[in-house]
Amino acid sequence: DVKVTQSSRYLVKRTGEKVFLECVQDMDHENMFWYRQDPGLGLRLIYFSYDVKMKEKGDIPEGYSVSREKKERFSLILESASTNQTSMYLCASSLMTGAYEQYFGPGTRLTVT
């Protein structure tokens, strides 16, 4: 079974802090994704990566950056956290480009105060 893990289930940070959210998958998947999920807005893509050191902006990249130094790990970085970044963050992976299932991590509920 594919396993996607995220570093924290719940996280509380202060405005202006630098925040790292880590995601690890154990099935050698090429593609990895970061989403945020907000009530009434559904799932929105922040960034995705289709290979090591490769990244592409999603629909809402502002205020975020990402890093993928190893195939299994994809990090989401909030350079200076703001209250409007309070949300549920979900990581996912898929085997490769094309119509493949995405496997989701358990999510990190981030609160920025």
Next chain:
Amino acid sequence: KNEVEQSPQNLTAQEGEFITINCSYSVGISALHWLQQHPGGGIVSLFMLSSGKKKHGRLIATINIQEKHSSLHITASHPRDSAVYICAGTSQETSGSRLTFGEGTQLTVNP
């Protein structure tokens, strides 16, 4: 207008009822996904289909490519089916394996 639309947004059923959730899309897709999200956040992929029909236990998913429409059916519903069900398409028009999501259907099955 969203590229992927689901109906209904909320659905309440009694245990044992047959349930249908609908999904319509306006973009070209190479595959249609049905996802399930239980309270607490984790999302599980139920089906990925590009034509016809798939069945897994009490769940059935169908897709009509010409009409750009998919349905998720749950037979003999049970309270443990209570969850948010999300329809998503793998778009033909964007790079990678990006999904375009519907807003989800909140299903509550009462005992």
